[in-house]
Structure formats: C-alpha cells, structure tokens
Amino acid sequence: MPALLILIPLLAILALNLPWKSLMNRLAFWVGLALCLVQTGLALQPQSRFWHSPSLWLGNLLLFEPSVDHLSLVMFLAIGIVGAVTLFVCRYSTACAGNRFMVINVLILALTGMNGVVLANDLFSLYVFLEITAVASYILIAFEKGRDAFEGAFKYLILSAVATVMILAALALLMLTAGDLSFAAIQAAIASSPHSRVVLAAIALLMVGLFIKGGLVPFHGWLPDAYSAAPAAASVLLAGIVTKTTGIYTLIRLVTSVIGYNDTLQTLLLFVGAASMLIGALAALGQSDFKRMLAYSSISQVGYMVLGLGAGTVLGMVGAIFHLFNHAIFKSLLFVNAAAVEQQSGTRDMNRMGGLAEKMPVTGWTSVVAFLSTAGIPPLAGFWSKLIIIVALWEAGYTTYAALAVLASLLTLAYFLSMQRRVFFGKLAAGFESLKEGNLWILVPACVLALITIGIGVGIPWLFETFMLPIRSLL
Amino acid sequence: MIEHLQAIFATSIIFIILLSVTALYCMLVSRNLIRILIGLELLIKAVTLLIALTGYLTGRMALAQTFIITLIVIEVVVIAIAAGIVIGAHRHNQSLDVRTLRNLKG
Numbered sequence: 001m002p003a004l005l006i007l008i009p010l011l012a013i014l015a016l017n018l019p020w021k022s023l024m025n026r027l028a029f030w031v032g033l034a035l036c037l038v039q040t041g042l043a044l045q046p047q048s049r050f051w052h053s054p055s056l057w058l059g060n061l062l063l064f065e066p067s068v069d070h071l072s073l074v075m076f077l078a079i080g081i082v083g084a085v086t087l088f089v090c091r092y093s094t095a096c097a098g099n100r101f102m103v104i105n106v107l108i109l110a111l112t113g114m115n116g117v118v119l120a121n122d123l124f125s126l127y128v129f130l131e132i133t134a135v136a137s138y139i140l141i142a143f144e145k146g147r148d149a150f151e152g153a154f155k156y157l158i159l160s161a162v163a164t165v166m167i168l169a170a171l172a173l174l175m176l177t178a179g180d181l182s183f184a185a186i187q188a189a190i191a192s193s194p195h196s197r198v199v200l201a202a203i204a205l206l207m208v209g210l211f212i213k214g215g216l217v218p219f220h221g222w223l224p225d226a227y228s229a230a231p232a233a234a235s236v237l238l239a240g241i242v243t244k245t246t247g248i249y250t251l252i253r254l255v256t257s258v259i260g261y262n263d264t265l266q267t268l269l270l271f272v273g274a275a276s277m278l279i280g281a282l283a284a285l286g287q288s289d290f291k292r293m294l295a296y297s298s299i300s301q302v303g304y305m306v307l308g309l310g311a312g313t314v315l316g317m318v319g320a321i322f323h324l325f326n327h328a329i330f331k332s333l334l335f336v337n338a339a340a341v342e343q344q345s346g347t348r349d350m351n352r353m354g355g356l357a358e359k360m361p362v363t364g365w366t367s368v369v370a371f372l373s374t375a376g377i378p379p380l381a382g383f384w385s386k387l388i389i390i391v392a393l394w395e396a397g398y399t400t401y402a403a404l405a406v407l408a409s410l411l412t413l414a415y416f417l418s419m420q421r422r423v424f425f426g427k428l429a430a431g432f433e434s435l436k437e438g439n440l441w442i443l444v445p446a447c448v449l450a451l452i453t454i455g456i457g458v459g460i461p462w463l464f465e466t467f468m469l470p471i472r473s474l475l
Numbered sequence: 476m477i478e479h480l481q482a483i484f485a486t487s488i489i490f491i492i493l494l495s496v497t498a499l500y501c502m503l504v505s506r507n508l509i510r511i512l513i514g515l516e517l518l519i520k521a522v523t524l525l526i527a528l529t530g531y532l533t534g535r536m537a538l539a540q541t542f543i544i545t546l547i548v549i550e551v552v553v554i555a556i557a558a559g560i561v562i563g564a565h566r567h568n569q570s571l572d573v574r575t576l577r578n579l580k581g
Contacts, residue, residue, distance in 0.1 A: 147567040
C-alpha cells in the first residue's frame with residue numbers, strides 16, 4: 001500500500017483546512033510531524049507488509065501501481081527525517097502562528113510531491129509529482145515576501161520551468177519511439193534502437209533538464225540565490241531533500257531503470273560531476289554569507305553523487321545513494337545551525353561573526369560534527385560514502401576522477417575550517433555579548449541529526465549489509 | 476501511409492522548433508518580467524503541440540489528451556505563482572525591469 005504515502009498527506013492537507021481555524025493552527029505541526037515520523041518508521045522496516053501488499057480501496061485512487069525497492073526506501077527515510085527537521089525549524093523560526101500554519105500546509109504538499117516522485121514508475125506521473133514539488137518549493141522560498149526572496153524564487157521558477165519543458169519534450173520524443181510512458185516500455189524501446197536520433201535527442205534533453213533541477217554546474221546559477229534567500233525552514237528542506245529528490249534521485253532512477261549506461265553517458269556524468277564538485281568547492285571558498293557558502297557546498301556534494309553514478313558500477317551507485325542520504329542529514333544539520341545563528345544573531349555575514357561557540361555551544365559543536373562529516377573525516381558518515389565513491393571510481397579505471405574527488409574533499413575541509421573559525425571559534429566578536437543559545441525547537445533536531453551522523457559512521461557495517469547492498473539488485 | 480505520417484512529422488516539427496526558438500528568444504532578450512513569463516508560456520505551448528503530435532503519430536490520442544489536460548492545469552498553477560512572484564518583486568522595486576533583480580550575487 002505504498003500509494004498511501006501520497007494519499008494520506010493529501011487528505012491531511014484537506015483535513016487541516018477544515019473551518020476550525022484555531023484548533024487546526026495548533027494541530028498542523030503535530031499532524032505534519034506524525035506523517036514524517038510514521039514514514040521514517042516504515043522506511044526503517046523494509047520487510048513490513050505495508051510495502052508489499054497491493055493497494056486497497058483508497059490506494060486505487062491513484063492511477064498507477066507504485067513499485068518500491070531499496071532505493072525508494074532510502075529516499076523515504078531521508079524525506080521523513082528532513083521533513084520532521086524542517087517542521088521543527090519552522091516552529092522555531094516562524095513566530096506568527098497563522099504563517100506557520102500555511103508554511104506547514106505547503107510543506108506537507110512538498111512531502112506529497114517528493115513521495116510521489118519516488119514512487120512514480122512512469123514518466124507521466126513523474127512529471128506531475130516533479131511539478132507539485134517544484135510549485136511547493138517556489139511558494140516556500142517566496143513565503144516571507146522579502147525582496148531577495150522574490151528574486152531567488154523568480155530565478156528558480158524560470159530555470160526550473162525551462163527544465164520542466166525540456167523534460168516534457170524528452171518525454172514526448174520517448175513516447176514517439178515507445179508508444180507508451182511506463183519505464184519498462186521506454187527501456188525496451190531504447191534498448192531496441194539505442195542510436196536513433198530521436199532517442200539521442202530525448203536523452204540529451206532529459207539530462208539537461210535533470211541537471212538544471214539538481215543544480216549541477218553549469219546550470220547551478222539559481223541554486224545559491226534560492227537557498228540563501230529562502231526562509232530558514234525552506235532552505236533546510238530545499239538543500240536537504242528537494243533538489244536531491246527532483247534532480248539526483250530522478251537521474252539515478254532514470255539512468256538505472258530506463259536509459260541504461262553507455263560510454264557517452266558515463267563520460268557526460270563524470271565530467272559534469274567533477275565540474276560541479278570542483279567549481280562548487282572553489283566558489284564556496286570565497287563566500288562570506290553563511291547560507292550562500294552552504295549552498296555552494298551543496299553543489300559540490302551533488303557533484304560527488306553524480307560522479308559515483310557515472311562510475312557505472314554497482315559500488316559507485318551504492319556510494320552515490322549513500323552519499324545522497326548522508327548529504328540529506330549533514331547538510332540539513334548545517335542549515336539548521338545556520339538558521340539558529342541567523343535567528344539569534346540577526347546576521348548571516350560571516351565576517352561580522354566570531355566566537356559564537358562560546359555563547360551557543362550546542363550549535364557550535366553539532367556544526368563541527370556536520371562539517372567533519374561533509375569533508376569526509378573518519379569515522380563520520382560522510383567519510384564512508386566518499387570512500388565508497390572514490391574506491392568505485394578507482395576500480396572502474398577512472399583514476400583521474402578519483403584523484404579529483406580526493407582533492408575536492410581537501411577543498412571542502414578548507415572552506416569549512418574557514419567557516420568554523422570565522423563563525424564559531426576564536427574571540428567573541430563585538431556586539432554579540434548578549435547572544436543566547438536557541439531554544440529546544442532548534443537544539444533537538446540539531447542533536448538528533450548529529451547523533452545520526454555519528455551513528456551511521458560507527459554502525460556502517462550493519463547499515464551496509466541491510467540497506468546498501470540490496471541496492472545492487474537495481475543494475 | 477508511413478510517408479504520409481513522416482510528412483506530417485516533418486512539417487509539424489519545423490513549426491514546433493520555430494515556436495520554441497521564438498519563445499526562447501523572447502525569454503532571453505526581453506527585460507520585462509511579464510514578457511519573460513509570456514515567453515515561458517509560448518515554450519510550454521510548443522511542447523504541448525509536440526505531445527499532441529506524438530499522440531497522433533503513435534495512435535495514442537487518449538493518453539496524449541489526458542497528458543495535455545494535466546499539463547495545462549499544472550501550467551496554470553505555475554504561471555499563477557510566477558505572476559504572484561512578479562507582483563511581489565514589483566512591490567519591492569517599483570519596476571518590472573529584470574535588471575532590478577540583481578541583489579544576489581557572488
């Protein structure tokens with residue numbers, strides 16, 4: 001009954017907008033949290049009957065029968081965790097209850113859309129759910145009606161709409177060759193005529209569209225603007241999971257189960273991945289806005305995932321998916337910390353900060369865990385996923401790319417050390433004497449995410465056996 | 476029959492390509508936010524035509540019709556939100572010029 005993951009959030013939005021306003025205002029947060037936690041709990045039990053039993057009367061409302069494999073489960077887990085964290089951040093940073101109610105509604109809509117993207121097994125539903133997610137995220141970015149927010153949202157909207165048009169054109173061309181839109185039919189059609197011009201044009205359009213959606217170099221222009229202008233909760237959701245679901249997950253899914261690997265595609269993926277990884281890291285070095293730096297770091301980490309995918313081996317793909325999950329955890333944690341710092345100090349300019357760890361110890365130390373994990377320091381989670389990607393590249397014979405990945409990891413460490421020193425360590429900057437640590441709404445998610453990062457790093461053998469290895473059935 | 480279909484495909488695809496080039500030119504050249512949205516609309520119209528064409532050529536008109544209706548609905552939602560964003564930007568900048576959206580860089 002995995003279709004319920006789409007239908008229940010939709011019904012929850014309808015129910016929350018019934019006329020009992022004050023009751024619903026209070027209830028919205030808990031309803032959203034319950035949805036996220038139930039989803040997380042279910043995703044942790046791959047054997048559960050929920051995933052395998054056929055749809056009952058409610059599930060039949062969907063016109064497609066969703067299929068679930070381990071890749072989908074990893075995505076559901078990440079979506080559940082990041083969704084719950086976003087709700088906490090929203091509770092912390094949005095003071096007005098009415099606004100919070102609306103944000104939570106749109107947030108549940110975004111969760112619906114992302115669950116749909118993960119469940120979709122034909123291009124038509126994939127397109128519909130991509131658009132639902134995208135629309136929800138435009139609203140979330142522009143929600144606080146600031147000047148920068150409108151600018152970031154407009155750039156995102158235009159580029160994302162152009163990407164959608166490209167995906168649609170690809171879809172029409174694929175329909176022309178296959179006569180149908182289900183993944184299986186299109187895969188068969190591509191396999192029977194891999195070199196026809198229509199198929200090649202369709203694949204090229206599809207790739208460019210997904211690269212724009214995922215914010216890969218050279219199509220990354222919108223990403224730093226949208227992330228840094230968005231309200232705190234929206235940037236956690238966007239950076240943590242939205243662009244990874246709409247861009248990277250879709251890319252992984254389409255490459256593995258529709259298009260299939262070939263040399264040209266692999267070269268393209270490796271090149272784009274390496275370019276994103278290096279350019280993102282180099283651009284992050286020069287930033288002074290906290291959230292903007294994290295956005296560029298996000299581009300760089302997405303580059304790793306695409307690089308792992310481009311290796312074309314099972315190990316590379318396991319690494320890419322594992323890094324996607326880890327990225328959802330540690331990048332959300334960094335954006336949670338950025339939200340706490342921005343809310344408490346009122347600025348995002350790193351040059352004006354300094355020594356904040358003295359006043360905000362929990363935020364400072366969870367940020368250390370997150371950035372060490374991002375930079376790939378053992379034994380934290382990020383180390384293992386980067387290690388798997390680099391080993392996969394090496395084994396597949398792409399030694400140059402493996403060396404570049406190691407180099408980019410050093411760059412990551414460099415810009416995060418600079419960030420940590422400028423923001424949290426050193427002498428307390430002038431004007432921050434009365435700074436206080438944030439309240440429990442922000443500290444709880446920060447600590448939970450830090451514990452997950454450490455836990456994955458330490459418990460890697462168990463995790464690798466139960467969650468990662470089953471992914472190999474995809475290829 | 477096959478030649479007939481191929482002829483239809485060739486003429487329609489030229490028209491679709493012309494329409495999308497016009498739309499992209501409109502989006503790239505104009506400095507007015509509303510005009511950019513109009514360019515976007517044109518681009519979506521071109522792709523809608525492409526889907527209708529493939530539906531006709533493959534004989535799956537029903538699939539293409541459901542698809543196009545869904546596409547139109549989604550497109551309206553996106554354009555409504557885009558228009559809202561343009562109105563918001565106009566309130567802040569008192570101008571629809573795209574060059575006013577230059578605050579974020581680096």
